Amino acid sequence: MVIPEGNLTPAQYEILQVIWDGDDEGSTVAEIWREISKLRGVGRTTVLNLVDRLEKRGWLTRHRAQGVYRYRAALDREKTTDALASEFVDDFFGGKASDLVMTLLGNKSIKKDEVERLRRLIDKASQEGKRRKEIVP
Numbered sequence: 001m002v003i004p005e006g007n008l009t010p011a012q013y014e015i016l017q018v019i020w021d022g023d024d025e026g027s028t029v030a031e032i033w034r035e036i037s038k039l040r041g042v043g044r045t046t047v048l049n050l051v052d053r054l055e056k057r058g059w060l061t062r063h064r065a066q067g068v069y070r071y072r073a074a075l076d077r078e079k080t081t082d083a084l085a086s087e088f089v090d091d092f093f094g095g096k097a098s099d100l101v102m103t104l105l106g107n108k109s110i111k112k113d114e115v116e117r118l119r120r121l122i123d124k125a126s127q128e129g130k131r132r133k134e135i136v137p
Contacts, residue, residue, distance in 0.1 A: 004058035026070030
């Protein structure tokens with residue numbers, strides 16, 4: 001698996017979202033631009049430049065189909081968000097996800113239903129960790 005280079009800006013992540021939500025064949029720059037233009041004003045050249053940078057850094061792959069270039073994400077949505085979240089935790093919280101969670105809880109930025117969801121995820125991860133320990137000799 002090729003690991004793309006560098007961080008993503010919100011605008012670059014927006015492009016990836018359009019591609020993930022699009023056709024399996026990939027998206028053209030014009031298609032990406034049309035989707036983003038529905039949400040906010042952006043120039044076609046700006047989208048073209050962002051797509052070009054994403055391809056050069058390995059976030060997108062390009063292929064020619066029916067006379068136009070179509071772009072696909074190099075990583076699926078889940079792998080990308082996992083990588084971005086891990087990088088964020090490493091960069092800002094010294095690799096300690098618990099510090100991030102404590103910050104969210106301390107700032108009351110997190111709602112009660114989100115706390116319950118976190119509790120379920122922690123329980124699930126704990127159970128999976130126990131199962132792995134049972135399997136490994």
